[in-house]
Amino acid sequence: MSTYRALELRRFARTLREAADVVDIDTRAPGPGEVAVRNAWCGINGLFDVQIARNAVSYVKVAPPVAMGVEAVGIVEAVGEGVTELSVGDAVASVRFGGGYREMNIAPASTFVKVPAADQESLILASTGVSAHVAFHAIGQAKPGETVAISAAAGGLGHILVQVAKAHGCKVIAVCGGPKKAEFVKSLGADAVIDYRAEPVAQALARDFPEALDVGIDTVGGDIFDAFSDNLARHGRLVVAGVAQDMDGGAEIVSAPRIAHKLYYKAASIRGFMNGLLTEHWPAARADLAALKAAGKLKAVADDTTFEGVEAIYDAVDWLNSGKSMGKVTVKL
Incomplete structure (x- = not known):
């Protein structure tokens, strides 16, 4: 055998x-x-x-x-x-x-x-591509013209999110680390890039996009989650798609006012994204990703x-x- x-x-x-x-x-x-x-x-x-x-x-x-x-x-x-x-x-x-x-x-x-x-392209679109599409559309519920911030924007999930958001007519703020990654996300259509190695994300958002994020999609957690939540717009949605920063040490214990105080007066929300619990959205996501690729609006890298x-x-x-x-x-x- x-x-x-x-x-x-x-x-x-x-x-x-x-x-x-x-x-x-x-x-x-x-x-x-x-x-x-x-x-x-x-x-x-x-x-x-x-x-x-x-x-x-x-x-x-x-x-x-x-x-x-x-x-x-x-x-x-x-x-x-x-x-x-x-x-x-x-x-x-x-x-x-x-x-x-x-x-x-x-x-x-x-x-x-x-x-x-x-091949690699089919692999990326069938897996990570579907995750990005569902996080953006089903959970983030982004609308054309809205401002969307994406952490780890040069990664597997992030680089698809950037393109899906641009194809949907959104303004994209891409967060990544280093000049090479910054150039990469710019080539995908990002309107603004925050290099967290050059400047704290909180500082950059407070200066250039105060309370302007209609949607934030975060896979990192920690200071980036805080910066996104601090700068949500009215009716803003912060999608938690991961907490990479907590991987080694476990969940960080934070002493701060409850998150309700950041959300209530803006009618904003924080939403968890777990793709495995959203399988009903997968077929539509696959179809839309295929259409975006055929139209030249999406590439899997x-x-x-x-x-x-x-x-x-x-x-x-x-x-x-x-x-x-x-x-x-x-x-x-």
Whole structure:
């Protein structure tokens, strides 16, 4: 019997390297309702991976051993009895936990969605692209002409958010770190860029955009969350799409007036975004992203650092978590 490789969580530990091992798994024929997909590329979610390794994700209960990874694209190699919606040779994407960091994924056909090709672009749009679209439209509920601030704007999620916001007719304030990333987000259409390495975000917003943010989409937390919430406009919406700053030390304990005092007199709101709880929005998001791409208003950018093979996932996670990447970090499987 042949085997394939996967990255499997074997124990809880502080880092993914300590917690997960590359293992060989026996292949099998797909059962009724299942398909077998040979994964070509996987997408990296480094912060999530590390938190899973630490058993620190409250909404995902894992018991080692369990396969890691979420996002992948590949080609259907075999279909089980009763499967009619997919055929051998179809390019498909999967965004379910446990299906990403492995060379082969044998799972129910409903786990997969058809994509144009098993390439990086399809991977990014089917996973991170959908997340960005849902965060922006379903949760942020941005309107054309509004001002939208985006943290980590040069990252996998952020660079799609910038383009989706511009395509929707919004003014975009992109927050990122360093001149290279600033130039990148400008090339995507950002109207203003705040380089947090050159100037505190709070200072820049208070000077140039006081109480002007109709929508803020934040994946960082900490001082950036505070700066966004301080500068919300009337009826402004702050979307919490992550808290990367709290990854190492746990939730920061802050002594400050309750957030209600910032929100009440502006009729503003803070909204949590968790893509896995918003699956009803995914089909419409996919369709709109495809239309934007066809119209030349959206491009999916992969980080240009090369990672290949399941064993390279460790390095890819470290690279993403270093804060140096631009675009989506991917691994060729």
